[in-house]
Amino acid sequence: MRGLEMKGVIFVELIGWVEETFSPAIADAMITRADIASGGGYSSVGNYSHHEALALLVTLADLVERPVADLAQSYGCWLAARFAVLYPEMFEGYADAHSFLRDIDGHIHREVQKLYPGALTPRVLATTDGPNMTLAYSSHRPLADVAFGLITGTIAHFDEDFEVERDASIAGSHEARFVIRPGSLTTGG
Numbered sequence: 001m002r003g004l005e006m007k008g009v010i011f012v013e014l015i016g017w018v019e020e021t022f023s024p025a026i027a028d029a030m031i032t033r034a035d036i037a038s039g040g041g042y043s044s045v046g047n048y049s050h051h052e053a054l055a056l057l058v059t060l061a062d063l064v065e066r067p068v069a070d071l072a073q074s075y076g077c078w079l080a081a082r083f084a085v086l087y088p089e090m091f092e093g094y095a096d097a098h099s100f101l102r103d104i105d106g107h108i109h110r111e112v113q114k115l116y117p118g119a120l121t122p123r124v125l126a127t128t129d130g131p132n133m134t135l136a137y138s139s140h141r142p143l144a145d146v147a148f149g150l151i152t153g154t155i156a157h158f159d160e161d162f163e164v165e166r167d168a169s170i171a172g173s174h175e176a177r178f179v180i181r182p183g184s185l186t187t188g189g
Contacts, residue, residue, distance in 0.1 A: 006053060006141070007116045008046035009086070010079075014056060015042065017078045026063055034059040045116070050141045069145045076149020077156065084157050087115070097158040098133055101151065101180070102126040122147065133180040142173030151178055 018027040031040030034055040038048055057075070061068040084091050090111050094100040100108070101124075109121040122139030124147070137147045148166055155162050163183035170177050 005047040005120075006050050007044070007119055008042045008048055009044040009116075011038075011042040011048055011053060011056075012044045013079055013082050014053060014075060015040065016082075017075050018060060021074070021078070022060075022064060026060070029063055030056055030060045033063070047118075050143070054142070072143070072145035073149040073152070076146040076151075077153035078149070079146070080150045080153025080157055087111075091157070094158075097155045097160050097162065098128070098180075100154060100158070101133060101135060102128070104135075131182050135178045135180070137176045137178065139174055144173045144176035147176060148178060151180070155180070 015027050015031070018030060034040075034052070036052040036055050038052060042048060057068050057071055061071055064071075090108055091100065094103075104124040104126070109124070112121055113119050120140070122137060122141070122143070124138075125136045127134045127136075135151065137144055139147075144166075148164070152164050155164065161183065163181045165179045165181070167177035167179060
Protein backbone atom coordinates (compact mmCIF):
# COMPACT_ATOMS: atom_id res chain seq x y z
CA MET A 1 0.00 0.00 0.00
CA ARG A 2 2.71 2.45 -0.97
CA GLY A 3 0.22 5.19 -1.90
CA LEU A 4 -1.30 5.25 1.58
CA GLU A 5 1.97 5.58 3.44
CA MET A 6 2.73 8.71 5.40
CA LYS A 7 6.01 10.34 6.21
CA GLY A 8 7.54 9.35 9.51
CA VAL A 9 7.60 12.91 10.80
CA ILE A 10 3.84 12.55 11.43
CA PHE A 11 4.48 9.46 13.57
CA VAL A 12 7.49 10.88 15.40
CA GLU A 13 5.45 13.96 16.28
CA LEU A 14 2.45 11.85 17.31
CA ILE A 15 4.61 9.99 19.82
CA GLY A 16 6.06 13.33 21.01
CA TRP A 17 2.58 14.78 21.45
CA VAL A 18 1.43 11.79 23.50
CA GLU A 19 4.54 11.97 25.70
CA GLU A 20 4.07 15.71 26.24
CA THR A 21 0.29 15.71 26.64
CA PHE A 22 -0.12 12.51 28.66
CA SER A 23 3.20 10.87 29.59
CA PRO A 24 6.02 8.74 28.21
CA ALA A 25 4.40 5.75 29.96
CA ILE A 26 1.14 6.33 28.08
CA ALA A 27 3.11 6.61 24.81
CA ASP A 28 4.84 3.29 25.54
CA ALA A 29 1.55 1.62 26.45
CA MET A 30 -0.06 2.99 23.27
CA ILE A 31 2.70 1.58 21.07
CA THR A 32 2.72 -1.79 22.85
CA ARG A 33 -1.06 -2.25 22.86
CA ALA A 34 -1.53 -1.05 19.28
CA ASP A 35 0.55 -4.05 18.10
CA ILE A 36 1.72 -2.24 14.96
CA ALA A 37 4.04 -3.65 12.31
CA SER A 38 6.80 -1.08 12.87
CA GLY A 39 6.82 -1.62 16.62
CA GLY A 40 6.80 2.16 17.00
CA GLY A 41 10.36 2.62 15.77
CA TYR A 42 9.81 5.60 13.48
CA SER A 43 12.25 7.72 11.53
CA SER A 44 11.08 11.17 10.45
CA VAL A 45 12.12 10.48 6.86
CA GLY A 46 10.72 6.94 6.73
CA ASN A 47 7.39 5.87 5.27
CA TYR A 48 4.71 4.10 7.29
CA SER A 49 1.16 2.93 6.74
CA HIS A 50 -1.49 5.41 7.77
CA HIS A 51 -3.22 2.44 9.40
CA GLU A 52 -0.54 2.55 12.10
CA ALA A 53 -1.40 6.17 12.93
CA LEU A 54 -5.06 5.23 13.18
CA ALA A 55 -4.26 2.20 15.35
CA LEU A 56 -2.18 4.40 17.66
CA LEU A 57 -4.98 6.97 18.01
CA VAL A 58 -7.63 4.29 18.66
CA THR A 59 -5.41 2.66 21.28
CA LEU A 60 -4.71 6.04 22.88
CA ALA A 61 -8.44 6.74 23.04
CA ASP A 62 -8.94 3.49 24.95
CA LEU A 63 -6.07 4.28 27.32
CA VAL A 64 -7.14 7.83 28.18
CA GLU A 65 -10.89 7.31 27.71
CA ARG A 66 -11.41 10.13 25.25
CA PRO A 67 -13.00 10.06 21.79
CA VAL A 68 -10.64 9.41 18.88
CA ALA A 69 -11.94 12.50 17.04
CA ASP A 70 -11.10 14.77 20.00
CA LEU A 71 -7.61 13.31 20.26
CA ALA A 72 -7.02 13.63 16.51
CA GLN A 73 -8.09 17.29 16.59
CA SER A 74 -5.88 18.01 19.60
CA TYR A 75 -2.95 16.32 17.91
CA GLY A 76 -3.54 18.31 14.70
CA CYS A 77 -3.60 21.58 16.63
CA TRP A 78 -0.35 20.68 18.39
CA LEU A 79 1.16 19.52 15.09
CA ALA A 80 0.52 22.91 13.47
CA ALA A 81 2.66 24.55 16.16
CA ARG A 82 5.37 21.93 15.64
CA PHE A 83 5.34 22.50 11.87
CA ALA A 84 6.00 26.20 12.53
CA VAL A 85 9.09 25.18 14.53
CA LEU A 86 10.27 22.38 12.21
CA TYR A 87 9.57 24.17 8.92
CA PRO A 88 9.66 27.94 9.58
CA GLU A 89 10.42 28.60 5.91
CA MET A 90 6.92 27.42 5.03
CA PHE A 91 5.45 30.14 7.21
CA GLU A 92 7.68 32.91 5.86
CA GLY A 93 5.89 35.56 3.88
CA TYR A 94 2.53 34.90 5.51
CA ALA A 95 1.14 37.62 7.75
CA ASP A 96 -2.15 35.94 8.58
CA ALA A 97 -3.93 32.59 8.75
CA HIS A 98 -6.19 33.34 5.79
CA SER A 99 -3.33 33.77 3.35
CA PHE A 100 -1.52 30.70 4.71
CA LEU A 101 -4.62 28.48 4.60
CA ARG A 102 -5.53 29.77 1.14
CA ASP A 103 -2.13 28.62 -0.13
CA ILE A 104 -2.09 25.11 1.33
CA ASP A 105 -2.63 23.38 -2.01
CA GLY A 106 -0.91 25.94 -4.20
CA HIS A 107 2.25 26.44 -2.16
CA ILE A 108 2.50 24.59 1.14
CA HIS A 109 1.85 21.10 -0.21
CA ARG A 110 4.27 21.71 -3.08
CA GLU A 111 6.95 22.63 -0.53
CA VAL A 112 6.14 19.45 1.41
CA GLN A 113 6.68 17.45 -1.76
CA LYS A 114 10.06 19.13 -2.27
CA LEU A 115 11.11 18.20 1.26
CA TYR A 116 9.64 14.71 1.01
CA PRO A 117 9.59 13.53 -2.61
CA GLY A 118 6.75 11.13 -3.17
CA ALA A 119 4.64 12.52 -0.31
CA LEU A 120 0.97 12.17 -1.14
CA THR A 121 -0.78 15.21 0.33
CA PRO A 122 -4.51 15.74 0.76
CA ARG A 123 -6.38 18.22 -1.39
CA VAL A 124 -7.37 21.44 0.39
CA LEU A 125 -9.26 23.99 -1.66
CA ALA A 126 -9.97 27.42 -0.23
CA THR A 127 -12.71 29.83 -1.22
CA THR A 128 -13.35 33.21 0.35
CA ASP A 129 -16.45 35.31 0.76
CA GLY A 130 -15.47 38.59 2.38
CA PRO A 131 -13.95 37.82 5.78
CA ASN A 132 -15.16 34.19 5.65
CA MET A 133 -13.22 31.30 4.21
CA THR A 134 -14.27 27.76 3.38
CA LEU A 135 -11.72 24.95 3.17
CA ALA A 136 -12.76 21.80 1.34
CA TYR A 137 -10.60 18.88 2.47
CA SER A 138 -10.32 15.62 0.56
CA SER A 139 -7.88 12.80 1.22
CA HIS A 140 -7.39 9.14 0.52
CA ARG A 141 -6.59 8.83 4.24
CA PRO A 142 -9.31 9.19 6.91
CA LEU A 143 -7.69 12.10 8.76
CA ALA A 144 -10.22 14.93 8.54
CA ASP A 145 -10.16 15.34 12.34
CA VAL A 146 -6.39 15.90 12.24
CA ALA A 147 -6.97 18.44 9.44
CA PHE A 148 -9.49 20.23 11.67
CA GLY A 149 -6.84 20.50 14.35
CA LEU A 150 -4.22 21.70 11.87
CA ILE A 151 -6.56 24.50 10.81
CA THR A 152 -7.27 25.64 14.37
CA GLY A 153 -3.58 25.33 15.22
CA THR A 154 -2.63 27.47 12.22
CA ILE A 155 -5.08 30.15 13.30
CA ALA A 156 -3.61 30.02 16.82
CA HIS A 157 -0.09 30.31 15.36
CA PHE A 158 -1.05 33.59 13.72
CA ASP A 159 -2.79 34.66 16.96
CA GLU A 160 -6.04 35.46 15.20
CA ASP A 161 -9.62 35.33 16.40
CA PHE A 162 -11.65 33.08 14.11
CA GLU A 163 -14.39 30.54 14.64
CA VAL A 164 -13.88 27.25 12.82
CA GLU A 165 -16.93 25.15 12.15
CA ARG A 166 -16.99 21.75 10.50
CA ASP A 167 -19.87 21.40 8.06
CA ALA A 168 -21.99 18.58 9.49
CA SER A 169 -23.57 17.85 6.08
CA ILE A 170 -20.33 16.16 5.01
CA ALA A 171 -20.00 13.12 7.23
CA GLY A 172 -16.89 11.04 7.08
CA SER A 173 -13.20 11.10 7.70
CA HIS A 174 -11.92 11.32 4.12
CA GLU A 175 -13.72 14.56 3.24
CA ALA A 176 -14.73 17.60 5.20
CA ARG A 177 -15.60 21.24 4.79
CA PHE A 178 -14.51 23.81 7.32
CA VAL A 179 -16.00 27.29 7.53
CA ILE A 180 -13.79 29.94 9.10
CA ARG A 181 -15.44 33.16 10.32
CA PRO A 182 -14.35 36.09 12.47
CA GLY A 183 -15.20 35.29 16.08
CA SER A 184 -13.92 32.96 18.75
CA LEU A 185 -11.44 30.23 17.94
CA THR A 186 -13.00 26.83 18.53
CA THR A 187 -11.67 23.31 18.27
CA GLY A 188 -15.01 21.53 18.19
CA GLY A 189 -17.73 21.43 15.69
